[in-house]
Amino acid sequence: MSAGGGTKAIVAALLANSGIAVTKFIAFGLTGSSSMLAESIHSVADAGNQGLLLVGGRRAQRAATPRHPFGYGRERYVYAFIVSIVLFSLGGLFALYEAYHKWDLSVTELDRGAITSWHWVPVVVLIVAIILETWSFRTAIIESKAVKGNATWTQFVRRAKAPELPVVLLEDLGALVGLILALLGVSMTLATDDGRWDAVGTAAIGVLLVVIAVILAVETKSLLLGESATDEDVTAIEAAITSGPEVERIIHMKTLHLGPEELLVAAKVAVRQQSTADEIAAGIDAVEQRVRAAVPIARVIYLEPDLYRAGRATAGAAGAPGADA
The missing domain is CATH 3.30.70.1350 (Cation efflux protein, cytoplasmic domain)
Known part of the structure; x- marks a missing residue:
C-alpha cells in the first residue's frame, strides 16, 4: 500500500480500537450499561474494519493476470465498501437495537435500567478511550494533510482516490463523537438513576454510525463504478x-x-x-x-x-x- 493509503493511520486506529474494545467489554460486564455495550461492538467493528483495509491493500498489490489484465488495484475499493456495510450493520443497527431494548427495560423495570454497581468504571473507561481515540484521529489527520493538498476536508473525503484515509478519518470522527455521546448518556444515568438516558445515548450512537456508514457506502460505490482522473x-x-x-x-x-x-x-x-x-x-x-x-x-x-x-x-x-x- 502506498503512502497515500495511510498505512500508519490504519495501524494506529487498529491498535487503539483493539485496546478500547477490551476495556469497554470489561466495563459493560461490570455495569450492564447499554452505551458501553454499543461502544464495545462499535470498537470491535472498527478494529475489524481496519483489518479489512490492510487486507485489501495487500491483495491489491497482486500482479496482473490474463483473467485480470489490469491488475487488482480496485480491490482496495471493494474492501472499503465492505467496511461501510460492517459499520452499518454491526455498529449502527446493533446500537439502535440495544437502545430500543434498554429503553423498554428502563420503562418497565426502572431499577434494572440504571447502573447499580461499579459506577465509576464506565466514566473512567470512556475518558481513557477518548484519549486513545484522539491519538488515533490525530494520526489520521496528519497522514491526510500530507496528501489532501489545498482541498477542504469535505472535498478530500469526496474526491480521494485512495479510500483508506477517508474511511479511517470518518471512523475516528464517529468514534470520538460516539464516545462523547456515551459519556453523556452514562453520566446522566448515574446522576438521575434513570436508565433511559443510557438508552438515549446508545440510540444517538446508532444514528451517528448509520449516517457515517451511508456516506462511506456512497463514496466507495462511486470508486467501484470507476472514477475519472482529477x-x-x-x-x-x-x-x-x-x-x-x-x-x-x-x-x-x-x-x-x-x-x-x-x-x-x-x-x-x-x-x-x-x-x-x-x-x-x-x-x-x-x-x-x-x-x-x-x-x-x-x-x-x-x-x-x-x-x-x-x-x-x-x-x-x-x-x-x-x-x-
Missing part, C-alpha cells in the same frame, strides 16, 4: 499530449482509475495528414513518455492516431468507442 491530472495529461509537434490536437480523451495509484488514459489524437507510419509510431511513443512524466500514475495509455474532423470528433466524444473511427 481535474488537475486531466489538465496535465492534455498539456503533455499537445505540448510536442507530434499531435495537432486531442479529438477526445477518457480516463479511468484502475486503482488509487493506477490510471488508464485512452485518447484519440489528431496527427498531421502527411505523417508516415514510422513518424506516427515514434510520435505516440514520445507522447506516452511525456504523459507518464507529467502524471506518473498514468500507467496504462492507449493513443489512437486519426485525422481531425469536427463532426466526427463530436460524435466520438459522446458516443461509444469507435463511433468516430
